[in-house]
Structure formats: structure tokens, C-alpha cells
């Protein structure tokens with residue numbers, strides 16, 4: 001039963017739990033004082049005991065204090081009929097944020113807004129509402145099937161160090177206190193109810209986020225290596241210009257993935273899927289990632305590989321991603337030396353002359369101490385760690401698919417390869433509908449003829465269709481596009497004839 005809740009760190013009678021942790025003892029008393037009836041009966045006895053205990057503790061040698069604490073807490077448990085369960089925010093040493101903690105946080109948001117006196121407000125879905133939750137050290141009560149329970153949000157100090165030179169961040173945890181006689185109801189039914197309802201509330205109020213790891217390496221002061229902003233990209237599959245059949249195939253693939261939790265579990269496969277988006281610049285690769293996130297209601301983790309110091313850091317980043325998310329590595333060909341090692345700085349200056357501007361600028365940002373390897377990246381994609389959390393897409397984009405190591409993009413790692421290419425007539429029609437609200441026009445036939453034999457990206461077509469002044473009516477914009485298409489066609493013909501006859505000689 002308890003294993004259902006990964007974050008439920010312990011269940012024990014209040015005294016036994018963390019008997020050396022004074023903050024827990026304090027919480028126990030906080031809970032106890034609110035239980036007036038019980039206190040009236042047992043209070044004087046406990047108070048006298050506490051007084052005597054404090055006197056003894058003060059006067060006895062340090063070595064014996066431990067025994068006094070141990071036995072006194074056992075003694076108190078005898079009178080203290082309450083049980084505590086703690087739900088910690090982080091599981092293990094700076095690892096994943098506990099889902100149980102997030103679920104409790106969301107669940108309590110409904111009670112907090114009614115009974116807590118200090119609240120935290122966060123922006124909710126679509127930036128239209130504020131979601132309230134209880135502030136640190138606040139206490140709220142809840143009632144379930146006639147049984148009263150108490151929740152407190154506690155915090156341990158940052159004095160402890162985890163062995164490195166940086167202080168541990170504050171760690172928060174909820175404590176649930178309830179009477180012993182309700183043990184079965186609370187542990188078997190109430191906690192399930194909290195987890196289920198909390199998750200539901202979380203999805204309902206969720207403001208989707210765009211995370212990035214390129215924060216200049218100051219992550220150790222915060223709980224996570226990712227920093228985030230609200231994800232508000234407007235792209236959808238309706239606005240993506242591509243052949244409808246291909247588009248539908250991608251949508252079906254994505255939706256099938258999200259509905260296949262049981263299938264993945266049955267076949268023993270981690271619930272994740274890799275997409276490789278490739279094609280020339282301006283063909284809609286980044287736009288498609290935004291459309292995917294909007295379709296599935298996922299968060300986006302934009303992983304800047306050049307800012308990752310080594311494979312260990314890469315793994316930590318992965319662990320910190322949540323489920324229902326897309327992990328994106330853009331321009332994968334520029335981020336990694338595909339022989340397996342990152343390029344060294346010395347090679348950079350000579351290399352850069354042959355590289356595209358995009359590659360050169362990536363290399364400039366490159367940290368010499370970066371040691372992410374191809375095998376590290378492969379582990380990131382399909383190693384044991386990558387299965388944690390589940391329901392995740394990993395998307396790579398590249399302009400040069402042929403440059404990638406086959407190991408990186410083999411099926412199983414990058415399950416679906418999607419080519420985004422130059423603008424077809426069908427793709428143009430999507431843009432004409434989006435930009436000009438036109439389904440048909442006299443000039444469409446001429447455009448169809450031209451676009452068939454011209455290589456123009458959807459980004460360039462979109463730019464031509466974008467009104468720049470109030471006089472830019474659809475007719476004018478379509479003529480401007482025709483002009484551009486004719487210009488591209490002429491340039492291509494000239495280039496071709498140059499290639500056939502490089503000296504420009506006439507017969």
C-alpha cells in the first residue's frame with residue numbers, strides 16, 4: 001500500500017519517526033495542541049513529564065541524552081494517540097521532485113484557500129487565474145468521511161551540506177497527522193483520494209512551462225538545474241504548413257503514444273518516443289515542436305547540450321524532467337562531435353572556417369570543460385535513467401541528417417523520422433488560409449506552377465504573405481509572392497547554367 005506513494009517517506013507513530021529530529025517533535029506538538037479534547041485529558045501528565053524530562057536532559061551527560069530522548073518519546077507515544085506521515089519534496093539527494101508532494105500541494109490548494117492564513121499565489125492555466133497554496137509552516141485541516149486530519153508544511157534548514165562545497169537548499173515536507181483509530185481509513189483510502197484528486201487538480205490548473213538549462217551554471221543555488229518561463233507558443237498543427245496526409249500521420253502517431261501507457265508496460269518498454277525532425281532552415285522544425293507540445297499539453301525542456309559539462313550532469317538534467325514533457329535538442333549536429341567526443345578548442349579555429357554560421361556560433365559558446373560524449377547522449381536517450389517518469393518525447397532537430405551517427409538515430413532511439421522540406425502547393429494553401437484567410441484565388445494556379453519547380457521554404461512564403469502596411473491586401477501580397485518565386489526560379493536557372501558552363505563560354 002505505502003509503496004504506491006514514492007514520496008511518502010515514512011509512516012510511523014509520531015515519536016518513533018525521526019526521534020533525533022527536533023523539528024519533527026515540534027510539529028508533533030503543534031498538531032497535538034490543536035486537538036483540544038485529548039490535551040485536556042492527557043495534557044497535565046505530559047506537561048509534567050516534559051518538565052522533568054527537560055530538567056534531566058539539562059543535567060545529564062551528553063552520552064546519556066540519546067537514551068533519555070529515545071525512551072521519553074516512546075513514553076509520549078503511549079499517551080499520544082496520533083500518527084504522522086511525512087511527504088518530502090525531494091526524494092534522495094537532490095533527485096527528482098516527489099510526485100506525491102506535488103499532488104498533496106495541489107490537493108491542499110482547495111483547503112488552503114479556505115482555512116490557511118498565509119498563502120502563496122502562482123499563475124494558473126492560460127494566465128487567467130491565480131492558484132493558491134499554503135505557505136511554509138502553515139497548517140490546514142481536512143475532513144474525510146467524518147475523520148479530521150491536519151496537514152502542516154514544514155521546512156528543514158539549509159545548514160546540512162551534502163558533501164560538496166555548496167549548501168543544501170531548504171527542503172520542504174508535509175506532515176499529515178491523524179488519530180490512530182483512523183489508521184486504516186487514512187492509509188488505505190484517504191491517501192489514495194489525496195493523490196488522485198491532487199493530480200487531477202494539478203493537470204487542471206497547470207500552466208505549461210518552457211525549461212532551459214543554459215542559465216550560466218548557477219544552478220547549484222536552486223533546487224533544479226533547469227530554469228523556466230511560461231510556455232505560450234501559439235503554433236498548432238492547424239497552422240503548420242505541410243501536406244495534410246503527412247500532418248495527420250504525425251498527429252495520429254503522437255496521440256497513439258499518449259494513449260499507450262498499458263501497451264508500453266505490457267511489452268516492457270519505457271514509455272517514451274523519439275522524433276527526429278530534419279530539413280533545411282525555415283521549414284518549421286521548431287514550430288512543429290511547439291505544435292506537438294500544444295497538442296499533447298506537454299511541458300518543453302529545451303536542452304542546450306553545449307552548456308552541459310559532462311555525462312553526469314546530462315543524466316541529472318534528465319532525472320529532473322517531469323512526465324508529460326518534450327525534451328528537445330535543437331541542431332543536434334552542431335552540439336556533438338559524432339565520433340563520440342566533443343571537439344577540442346584547438347581544432348575549433350581551423351574547423352570553424354568550414355562550418356555554417358549556426359555551427360560556428362554554437363562552437364563559440366562551447367565550454368572547453370564540456371565532456372558530453374556520444375555514448376553519454378545515447379545513455380541519456382535510452383539508458384535506464386531515461387525510463388524514470390515516463391510519458392516523454394525526445395525530439396532532435398537537424399539541418400543535416402546525413403551528418404548524424406546512425407547509432408544516434410536508429411529506430412528505438414529516434415523512432416520516427418520526419419522530414420520538413422520546401423513549401424509545396426498544399427503547404428502554401430495552409431499559409432494562404434492562415435495569413436490571408438483565402439481558400440482560393442485567381443492567382444493560385446500561377447503560384448501552383450511556380451512553387452512546383454522552385455525551392456522556397458515555408459518561412460520565406462510566410463514572410464511574403466505577411467501584411468506590412470494597411471494597403472497590403474491579399475491580391476497585392478500574392479503578386480509579391482509570385483515575384484519572389486520568379487526571382488528564385490531565375491536565380492536557380494542561372495546557377496544551373498553556371499554549373500554546366502562554369503567559364504560562361506559560348507559555343
Ligand SMILES: Nc1ncnc2c1ncn2[C@@H]1O[C@H](COP(=O)(O)OP(=O)(O)OP(=O)(O)O)[C@@H](O)[C@H]1O
Nearest residue numbers: 239240241280281282283284285286287458459462
Ligand atoms: N511548415 C511551416 N508551417 C508554418 N509556418 C512555418 C513553417 N515553416 C516555417 N514557418 C514559419 O517560419 C518561421 C521559422 O520556422 P522555424 O523556426 O520553425 O524553422 P526551423 O525549421 O526550425 O529552422 P532552423 O533549422 O533554422 O531552426 C516560423 O516562425 C514560422 O512562422
Ligand SMILES: [Mg+2]
Nearest residue numbers: 285286330397
Ligand atoms: Mg529551429
